Amino acid sequence: MGFATGVLTFTRVITANAAGVSVGASASASFAGQILDADTLFRPDGQVTFATPAALATHAGQGAYDLESLLIHEFGHWFGLDHSAVWRAVMFPYAPPPGQFLGQRPSAEAPDGPLSDDDRTGIRVLYPDPNDTIDIGSIRGEVLPANPFALALVPPASPGNFVTGIFGAQIVAVSAGTGSIAASAFSGWTCNASTNSLLFDGSFDLERLPTNNSYLIYAEPLVGLVAPSDISDVFTDLCSSGGNSECATPAVDVNFNPRFRPSTP
Numbered sequence: 001m002g003f004a005t006g007v008l009t010f011t012r013v014i015t016a017n018a019a020g021v022s023v024g025a026s027a028s029a030s031f032a033g034q035i036l037d038a039d040t041l042f043r044p045d046g047q048v049t050f051a052t053p054a055a056l057a058t059h060a061g062q063g064a065y066d067l068e069s070l071l072i073h074e075f076g077h078w079f080g081l082d083h084s085a086v087w088r089a090v091m092f093p094y095a096p097p098p099g100q101f102l103g104q105r106p107s108a109e110a111p112d113g114p115l116s117d118d119d120r121t122g123i124r125v126l127y128p129d130p131n132d133t134i135d136i137g138s139i140r141g142e143v144l145p146a147n148p149f150a151l152a153l154v155p156p157a158s159p160g161n162f163v164t165g166i167f168g169a170q171i172v173a174v175s176a177g178t179g180s181i182a183a184s185a186f187s188g189w190t191c192n193a194s195t196n197s198l199l200f201d202g203s204f205d206l207e208r209l210p211t212n213n214s215y216l217i218y219a220e221p222l223v224g225l226v227a228p229s230d231i232s233d234v235f236t237d238l239c240s241s242g243g244n245s246e247c248a249t250p251a252v253d254v255n256f257n258p259r260f261r262p263s264t265p
């Protein structure tokens with residue numbers, strides 16, 4: 001049922017919503033948010049062909065997709081990564097065209113060659129290395145409309161649950177030195193663990209950035225190749241470990257135009 005038109009492969013991840021729960025034959029979860037099970041399925045109906053890197057050229061005539069690219073993306077889901085709207089990221093929701101592999105193949109010298117810095121930062125956030133003293137920078141803020149009345153276009157998620165900031169803007173941190181994207185995130189919410197509530201206040205949080213660098217930050221609406229529906233997994237399960245897994249979220253706000261302030265380049 002998951003194989004709608006255009007879907008090549010997908011991964012189903014089952015995450016514990018509380019300590020002590022299990023699924024199938026899995027051990028009990030030690031903490032909420034622990035991944036208990038993950039399964040990757042490839043389109044089985046013969047509409048598309050997959051090829052290993054060595055067989056890709058031979059099967060170019062059948063429009064074969066590169067199996068290695070697809071598997072690296074799906075393994076990202078195994079580790080808990082959601083989709084990214086950064087084009088070069090492995091977690092971009094669209095596969096490379098048939099016969100192509102984007103970026104570098106993994107090698108003995110660079111086993112993480114296929115990853116972008118956006119992917120690497122995402123993995124560092126989920127699995128922080130306690131001995132890492134470099135990638136510990138954070139940039140936090142809120143995306144607010146110049147005209148607060150513009151938010152009236154976004155319906156509240158539920159009565160009394162008002163939206164006070166832009167929900168679903170893509171926030172990108174660009175390394176000032178290289179001009180490459182270091183990390184991206186989506187704006188929109190704050191989890192308040194003590195009150196077990198969710199605020200739709202336009203917050204964003206970029207974590208685990210290298211501190212030996214400076215960054216340009218920009219916000220953009222999801223109106224390009226990646227639409228809100230392509231990354232809907234990001235906007236469900238917000239604060240799920242806080243008991244808010246069933247909460248309603250507002251629609252992603254695409255009704256804004258980011259602008260540089262006149263004093264900046």
Ligand SMILES: [Zn+2]
Binds near residue numbers: 073074077083093
């Ligand atoms: Zn995916």
